[in-house]
Amino acid sequence: MPKSKRIWIADDDESIRFVLEKGLIDAGFDVSVFEDGNEVVNQLDIEKPNVLLTDLKMPGRDGMDLLDTFKNEYSNIPVIMMTAHSDLETTVDAFENGAWDYIAKPFDLNDAISKISKALEEKKIRAKKISSEEEIHLERGKIVGKSPAMQDLFNSIGKLSHSSSTVLLVGESGTGKELVAQAIYEHSDRADKKLISLNMADIPIELLESELFGYEKGAFTGADHKKIGRFEQAHKATLFLDEIGDMPYETQTRILRVLSSGEFYRIGGSDPVKVDVRIIAATNQNLNEKVRSGAFREDLFHRLNVIRIALPPLRDRKEDIPMLTNYFFEKFSEEVKSESKFLSSEVEELFTKLIWPGNVLQLQNLCHSLTVLSSAQEIQVSDLPDDLILQKKGPELNWDDLLEVWATEKLSNGDDHLLNSTIPIFEKTMIRVAMKATKGKKSEAANLLGWGRNTLARKMNELDL
Structure with missing residues (x-):
């Protein structure tokens, strides 16, 4: 086994260690696993890894302690952080303290292998000059989300920190x-x-x-x-x-x-x-x-x-809707000094099926209105405004019927060059569906669409995707 492919995994969850160890060995890596940070530090006296993959939260010496040790003493070794506590502050804190990359749990094994492979290609991690005591916070609001799209956004913000x-x-x-x-x-x-x-x-x-x-x-x-x-x-x-x-x-x-x-x-x-x-x-x-x-x-x-x-539209990150509504309800309940509202299971399910043309701002305004106007703490379907319900209860049409309605409306409004405006919308929709179906893997998405990878990349750039 090449010494340049030695991967260390530190996680107190035995099932996580088992899955990663098996997957990485099958992928051709030399793998060692550790239950906590102390075991990692002790092993450093004997040998060094080429990449460290560590959980953020562990008993005793946790991932941030390990990250600090590697940053100060082994800055040429990439450290990839893992955590289920996926928010902007955690991600940025990890990046600013020297993490090479960040993986949110539950993770995709292929994505983890891809990030480890890229980390191995790095010769040296850029030095980070932010003190571990510095607190990172947002004064005007909080960006909320656990979806893959939001994790990508958090990573981008973290990488821009310097x-x-x-x-x-x-x-x-x-x-x-x-x-x-x-x-x-x-x-x-x-x-x-x-x-x-x-x-x-x-x-x-x-x-x-x-x-x-x-x-x-x-x-x-x-x-x-x-x-x-x-x-x-x-x-x-x-x-x-x-x-x-x-x-x-x-x-x-x-x-x-x-x-x-x-x-x-x-x-x-x-x-x-x-x-x-x-x-x-x-x-x-x-x-x-x-x-x-x-x-x-x-x-x-x-x-x-x-x-x-x-920035992803809300319809592409619907798994974040429960977290967003909880955040907005807590925020507005503090303003009006009342108990925080929460959604009934029926309303939560309904929210994941809506289109949300106004995106997060529309959801935020709705939560504000419900906090002020609804007398019950649990929000029922009957508490929702009629125009929101109509999004779900409108006539169910085939997509070609909907296209006909849309085209007729455009022509009645005097719009011309209809194909020129329609084709980009169609292509953007197909690309989003393909990317979602393949969990963001561009090569597989291109294959589903019948394009080459370069064609997909060009189209995504042209369409601002």
């Missing part, structure tokens, strides 16, 4: 883009500065550039003082630009110049203002399509699309 790269958040309205931007900011090296935010859709076009770049005194009628714009306010800090798909073309050009040169001119100014700004941008629109139509600058798109994070 980066100042530009981030593009894509996702439907209500998926929590502002909350994710806040989390990225709070776990970054620029968290000691204020997060500066601007929703491009909220500002009238004629005022947008003065909000972004400021103006000099006397620049125009009514400019009786100098105004500092958002870019200047965000110097050495982070600027969150929401709904960037709504930017006028002229504003896009000015923002491109700032990102390219690191400087801009206030309106009416003659001296350049130099800035060092980390950009987090967000949109609920298909920027690839806007680039193709000429409505969005391609060069600006590439400047913004450095690190892309796609």
Whole structure:
């Protein structure tokens, strides 16, 4: 057995050790298993692993203790954390303390093997400079979820903790883009500065550039003082630009110049203002399509699309709905000083069958309304608003019948180029179904769709998936 494939597993759960040991041995690894962290540390006097796979919570010396030991004394050995306590704070804490990767229980064995194989290819883990005593927390809210899609999101936020790269958040309205931007900011090296935010859709076009770049005194009628714009306010800090798909073309050009040169001119100014700004941008629109139509600058798109994070819609993470409703009920019950509501089994089942076009924001608003208006502590179907019930009790049609209804409505509204708008929607739906059926394995999903892997990757990029 090659010495370069020595894997150590530390977990107090015998069944987990058995499954991993058998699976990894079958995959060709040299495996040693340990019941707790103390056994691992004792064995380090004799030999060293190439990768350590450790549970986070164990009696005695736990996974975080082991991670700290490896970070300080064996920083070239990748450590992969496992835990059933899957939330953003736990994930980020693990990454910031030096974890190479993170696996949430229950895990997929093939996924664990894949991550171990990738860890073996790493020559050295990048040094982490966050003290183990530092507490990570979100001041404005909490990102909740155990689904694979949310674990991927937590991992992405954790890996960005020491980066100042530009981030593009894509996702439907209500998926929590502002909350994710806040989390990225709070776990970054620029968290000691204020997060500066601007929703491009909220500002009238004629005022947008003065909000972004400021103006000099006397620049125009009514400019009786100098105004500092958002870019200047965000110097050495982070600027969150929401709904960037709504930017006028002229504003896009000015923002491109700032990102390219690191400087801009206030309106009416003659001296350049130099800035060092980390950009987090967000949109609920298909920027690839806007680039193709000429409505969005391609060069600006590439400047913004450095690190892309796609936020899943609620319909793709329905297993998170019970956890989300509990969180929202507890939050709102504290505000109104009442006992926390909870869903009956019928309502919980109904919620997992709804489409949730407004995503998490729609669910949050519903929980707020139910907390205030419902007299009973247990929420029944009769407590729900009629429009929500109609989502489930509407006429059941075949998909081609639904397509006919949709197409007829579009044509009656005067929409043209119907195929051009329909095909991307169809392809996006088919890709989501295939990816869900294969648990995110792109090669298998491509095969189900009758495409090559490169074709699937290109389509996912074009469709903002």
